[in-house]
Amino acid sequence: MAKESPNTKKPRFNSYWIYAVILIVIIAMNYFSGSGGWQKLSPTTPSELQEYLKNGDVEKILIITNTRQAKVFLKPEALAKEAHKGVESKSFIPTSAKTPHYELKFGDLQNFENELKETVKENNLDTEIEFTSESNLLGDLLLTLLPFILIIGIWIFLMRRMSGGGSGGAGAQIFNIGKSKAKLFDEKINTRVTFKDVAGLEGAKEEVQEIVEFLKSPEKYTSLGGKIPKGALLVGPPGTGKTLLAKAVAGEAKVPFFSLSGSDFVEMFVGVGASRVRDLFKQAKDKSPAIIFIDEIDAIGRARGKNNFTGSNDERENTLNQLLTEMDGFGTNTNVIVLAATNRADILDKALMRAGRFDRQIYVDLPDLRERKEIFEVHLRPIKTSETLDLDFLAKQTPGFSGADIANVCNEAALIAARNGKKAVDRQDFLDAVDRIVGGLEKKNKIITPEEKKTIAYHEAGHATVSWMLEHAAPLVKVTIVPRGQSLGAAWYLPEERLIVRPEQMLDEMCATLGGRAAEKVIFDKISTGALSDLEKVTKQAKAMVTIYGLNDKIGNLTYYDSSGQGDYGFTKPYSEETALVIDKEISTIIEKQYKRAISLLEDNKDKLTELAERLLDKEVIFKDDLEKIFGKRPFEKEEEQELTEN
Known part of the structure; x- marks a missing residue:
């Protein structure tokens, strides 16, 4: 006898089968209930019945009063007549009881009864006339229960819709709302990200490498009495790869990875956040060794007691309290490590940051020149690039770009090509x-008058001229008067990547920024609103010099910067009114001094400024080569800047 193949799929049990069987039984019982429900009778009419009575063929008439029906029983000898041939009642269910042969419907009961009795009396018949009523117990019961059945059915339907059609898992169902919404990336199922997929971030990768080593071989560390960190906080600007680094840690360690956002704990129901935290850590312990990754933890980890003017019990604080308890509660031998990411570490609660919870902070900074080149190599793998493409050039053209920005550049370049x-x-x-x-996107069809176009050309030429004449200003790459985004013209510079900035460097940059308005003043003796973004930039720089970096002689070595970020919530300034007047005056003095300096530079090079503006009006876009033809080589240009000349 052949064995059944193990791969043969057996039909899965479905609860709807039960519902179908119950429905069929109800229909069958309803159909067969009552007298004659299983019989098929020949129809007749009241006039034909009168004729049958007069012929003496009818033995009994059964009148059903509540349905206005009558059933006719014939005499045995009448069945042999030609008129009644084939009227034997056909029953679906065999029975020994005497069954009727005809059925008919009548109108008014009283009239029908009187006519029958009158016919029987006139013809001296022995026909019996009986009265009865039929009841359908099942039908009556269904009519009684139907409203309740409808209400229960609608309630079940709504509950299933709220639970995502029954397929949303425990976290989606209304009765399991306190369950964690964490997505589990299992090492046996999901494709893993490794450190090879993370370009740059060398320092951060070294920091988290120890976590990977512990999850692979915890005995190596615990045998010496050491305790493994319970948590690590990834801090850095947006788009620098914090989430990617956390996934790489899980991929290298090959352990279950619970990933969710801080906002997943927040719900409109009281106590749900704390319940989800408890469930999350319970699941992680059951699958240990494991990693819990909470992205954007500032959604629940914000410092407690700030701006709680209502005095109400904050649900977010309850969630944070539960998180603090869980991170303190589970032992170091559970092999569960918590990773979290945020770009707002300054607003996190101090209790969350203390040793024993998030033991270490890993700063994920913007990539430098070498790291940007590595990131380009990763994102250019699926893109068909030219053989002459220089990655060093691309890395130098993208200072201050994050990993996400570089990925966007690569994708946008492929779309443009x-x-x-x-x-x-x-x-x-x-x-x-x-x-x-x-x-932004070029807007070549934007309507600009010739006078406005000339003003924009001199404005941008002023930026280019002043930046070319100053040593510490960023070197120019390109100038355009084609509108882009919200700007009517733009100048691209290649800023030097500095770790510290000196006052003379900041002043040169401010002077170059004011070169646009200064050029309008020198050429037209008028100024316009086109310098709004320039003024905003220099005002912020001057304010930072005076109030943050302590680079002003009048204010001295003081800073009013609050690294915790809590000063932003206050209603009072951290300095007196007299100091505020001094700060305002010093900011204005710095800006006006650099403005006059820019005017002086442009007046000394007015002919070159005019030549540059005319070339810009002619070409609309000029590059570094055009400035070299007018001004000559930049005397303080560095070697690496010379490599960036655009062809």
């Missing part, structure tokens, strides 16, 4: 992508 019908993505596509991301 495809739009232009190219077979490969080349250098110009990447430059256009950087311009598109930094400056």
